[in-house]
Amino acid sequence: MALRHLMSPLDFSTGELDKLMDLANDIEKNPDKYAHVCAGKKIATLFYEPSTRTRLSFEAAMLNLGGSVLGFHSSDSSSAAKGESVSDTMRIVSCYADIAAMRHPKEGAPLVASMKSMIPVINAGDGGHQHPTQTLTDLLTIRSLKGHFEGLTIGLCGDLKFGRTVHSLINALSRYDNIRFVLISPEELRVPSYVREAMRAQNIPFEEVVKLDEETMKDLDILYMTRVQKERFFNEEDYLRMKDFYILDKEKMDLAPEKMLVLHPLPRVNEISVDVDNDPRAAYFKQAQYGVYIRMALILTLLGLEVK
Ligand code: CP
Numbered sequence: 001m002a003l004r005h006l007m008s009p010l011d012f013s014t015g016e017l018d019k020l021m022d023l024a025n026d027i028e029k030n031p032d033k034y035a036h037v038c039a040g041k042k043i044a045t046l047f048y049e050p051s052t053r054t055r056l057s058f059e060a061a062m063l064n065l066g067g068s069v070l071g072f073h074s075s076d077s078s079s080a081a082k083g084e085s086v087s088d089t090m091r092i093v094s095c096y097a098d099i100a101a102m103r104h105p106k107e108g109a110p111l112v113a114s115m116k117s118m119i120p121v122i123n124a125g126d127g128g129h130q131h132p133t134q135t136l137t138d139l140l141t142i143r144s145l146k147g148h149f150e151g152l153t154i155g156l157c158g159d160l161k162f163g164r165t166v167h168s169l170i171n172a173l174s175r176y177d178n179i180r181f182v183l184i185s186p187e188e189l190r191v192p193s194y195v196r197e198a199m200r201a202q203n204i205p206f207e208e209v210v211k212l213d214e215e216t217m218k219d220l221d222i223l224y225m226t227r228v229q230k231e232r233f234f235n236e237e238d239y240l241r242m243k244d245f246y247i248l249d250k251e252k253m254d255l256a257p258e259k260m261l262v263l264h265p266l267p268r269v270n271e272i273s274v275d276v277d278n279d280p281r282a283a284y285f286k287q288a289q290y291g292v293y294i295r296m297a298l299i300l301t302l303l304g305l306e307v308k
Pocket residue numbers: 050051052053054055125134265266267
């Protein structure tokens with residue numbers, strides 16, 4: 001089987017994504033069938049930036065498949081602290097593991113690493129650029145809970161400038177018919193121009209608004225909330241000014257459509273009040289669970305392993 005990496009959600013065709021999501025749904029329904037398929041296989045989680053969900057869900061995914069895990073959770077605890085390049089690290093890790101997931105603060109670092117790798121490399125988030133496995137998680141959540149992508153109106157709210165999950169999700173959803181985006185952000189945190197230009201080039205309808213109010217929410221099928229990305233701000237003052245710009249609380253949810261799902265890649269800070277957690281439209285904790293199933297499906301697919 002040819003060596004295959006995952007750097008962007010567009011690395012998979014929509015047909016391949018359908019197969020991946022079908023596999024994830026089967027894993028959800030029949031976990032025992034997959035419990036030993038990765039026996040003897042190892043995943044390396046190479047995290048140069050903090051993570052709870054992505055790293056632990058990759059590790060849980062491999063353990064659920066009967067495999068093992070190794071890795072590091074910060075650059076300080078690896079030889080990156082001594083100046084080792086990601087390419088050299090990846091060459092070495094290729095000798096120890098069968099597949100690797102890498103998160104790095106620099107855009108493109110997992111791609112550079114993949115060029116020297118002898119094993120599949122998965123981009124687990126690179127700076128403010130892309131987070132393809134979060135997007136796979138988001139797609140699986142939407143398809144499982146809404147049943148389809150076509151015709152959906154998706155509101156993306158918060159830090160659309162630095163929020164890499166937003167850039168990946170717009171990329172991925174733009175391939176489905178009759179998708180419309182409502183981009184809700186303060187002026188300073190609008191989507192980067194390359195994302196806007198890509199939507200224009202594909203004739204994807206979108207509007208940019210500042211307020212998260214009844215008028216903005218009235219046509220939404222999905223409201224995708226995001227945290228203001230403190231770690232990517234150049235100064236604390238700007239972050240403090242922006243951090244509580246949006247707070248989705250019970251009062252706001254009372255104005256939202258009955259069928260509007262609320263997603264969030266998490267972690268949240270203040271942007272969704274805990275009083276929304278018990279609302280049946282709040283799907284962000286389910287979303288984190290779907291992240292394990294889709295990562296299990298991804299590991300199997302990139303390793304070329306099938307279960308009959
Ligand atoms: N959604 C997400 O990437 O979460 P972590 O930063 O905890 O991995």
